[in-house]
Amino acid sequence: MKKFHAYQCSICQTIYEPQDIFYTCPHDGGNVDVLLDDETLKKFPLVDHITSSRDFSIWRYLPLLPVLDPGFETTPLRSVGWTPVYESHRLSQQSGLQQLWIKDDGRNPTASFKDRASAVVVARAREIGAEVVVTASTGNAGAALAGMAAACGQKAIIFAPKTAPPAKIAQLLVFGAQVILVDGNYDQAFDLSVQASQEFGWYCRNTGYNPFTAEGKKTAAFEIWEQVMFENDDLKERLNVFVSVGDGNIISGLHKGFKDLKALGLIDELPRIVGVQSEGSSAIANAFEKGTETIEPVHATTLADSISVDLPRDGLRALRAATQTEGAYIKVKDQDILNAIAALGKVGVFAEPAGATAYAGVLHAKQTGLIGAHDPVLCMITGSGLKDVNAAMKAVPQAQIIEPSMAALKKIL
Ligand SMILES: *Cc1c(COP(=O)(O)O)cnc(C)c1O
Ligand SMILES: [Zn+2]
Secondary structure (H helix, E strand, C coil): CCCCCEEECCCCCCCCCCCCCCCCCCCCCCCEEEEEEEHHHHHCHHHHHHHHHCCEEEEEEEEHHHCCCCCCCCHHHHHHHCEEEECHHHHHHHHCCCCEEEEEECCCCCCHHHHHHHHHHHHHHHHHCCEEEEEECCHHHHHHHHHHHHCCCCCCEEEECCCCCHHHHHHHHHCEEEEEECCCHHHHHHHHHHHHHHHHHCCCCCCCHHHHHHHHHHHHHHHHHHHCCCCCCCCCCCCCCEEECHHHHHEEEEEEEHHHHHHHCCCCHHHHEEEEEEEHHHHHHHHHHHHCCCCCCCCCCCCCCCHCCCCCCCCHHHHHHHCCCCCEEEECCCCHHHHHHHHHHHHCCECHHHHHHHHHHHHHHHCCCCCCCCCEEEEEECHHHHCCHEEEEHHCCCCCCCCCCCHHHHCCC
C-alpha cells in the first residue's frame, strides 16, 4: 500500500509531492500536514485490522502511518504507545467530574509522549537512508530520539539547553547520543540545530519542523478512540481532551489523528481539544484569548521546562486544534501545576510538571465552568515525574528525619 501521497501547507494550502520537500513549506515556512490516501484506506478493512491486532504499540496503526514497517521487533522502538488509561474514583470526586480518564504517556520507553514522534521519525530516517538524525530539545524529544535511535543503531545528535533537568541529560548520554549542551535557551538551540542540519546534511527531527513528528503523535488520538470512544456505552456526551502545550506539536498531532479518523468515517465528531499552557509560557493561549491567528513570542519562564517556549514552532496548527473543535486554551499558574503533581501522585500517577499541567487545566476548567460535571474528560499526562525530581520535591512537604530510635519515632507519629 502506498503510504502517503502528499504534503499540504497549513498556511498557503499548497500541495507538495512526497519527494519535493523534507520539512516546512518553502514559501512561508508553514508546517505541512501529511496527507494519507483516504480512498485506498477506505477500501481496507481498517477497524477489524486494528481492533483485532495483538500489537499493543503505535505500530498497530501502521496502515495509518506514513512509513513502512521499520522492523526491529522486540526492541524499544516497537514498544512505544498503547499507554494505559485510568479511571480514578477519587480523582473524579476531587475534580467534580463524573467521567474522567487519565492517559499516562509517562509509561513510554523513554518516559514521555515524545517517543511516539521519535519512533516514526527514526523509521522515516531509515527509509530515506539518513546517516545522522539531529534534534533540538528541552530534553524529552532528545531523550526519545536518542532512545529510539539506540534501539536501531542509528546515529543521533542532540542539542539541548544546558539548563535541561539532569535526568533528561543523563538519558541522552546513556543512550549514546552525541550531546551538545547550548549555553542559551531552547529557541536558540533550535535555530542552531536547523543551521547545522542544513550545513552537514543531517536529517532533522525538530518539533514543529519535521512533518513526521505530528504523524507519530496522532497515534495517541487513535488510542483514545480505541480505549475510550470505541463502543463505550458510558460515553454519552462529546469527549473533551485536555493536553499541555509548548511548541504545540502534541496538540496538533492529536487533532490530526482525530481528523484522520473522521476522514475515514470511523468517528462522526471530533472531541473538543483543550490546550493548557503555563501563564509564564502562554504564546498560543494569548492568541486564543485575542481571537487572532497571529502568535506573538513571549519571554518564557515556567518551572515546567518541557513547555517553556518563547515562540511555538507549531503555533498555528496548535491554535486551530482548539478553534476548529470548539475547544479552548487555558492558562494555569506554576503553583497549580505543582498542586496537580501532588494530586496525581495520590492516585499513583507520577508526572513531571509539563505532564501534570493538563490536569491543572482540567481543575481550572471545572472551576470556571468551561466544563460541567457531566462532560466526559480525558486528560493526557505527557511525561514521567522521574524526569524532573527537583520539581517533584517542590510539590510535596519534606520527609521528616529522625534519630533511629522508637522514642524519636513515637514523637513524630
Ligand atoms: C514536549 C512536551 C510537551 C509539549 O508538547 P509540544 O508539542 O511542545 O506542545 C508537554 N509535556 C511534555 C512532558 C513534553 O515533553
Ligand atoms: Zn505555505
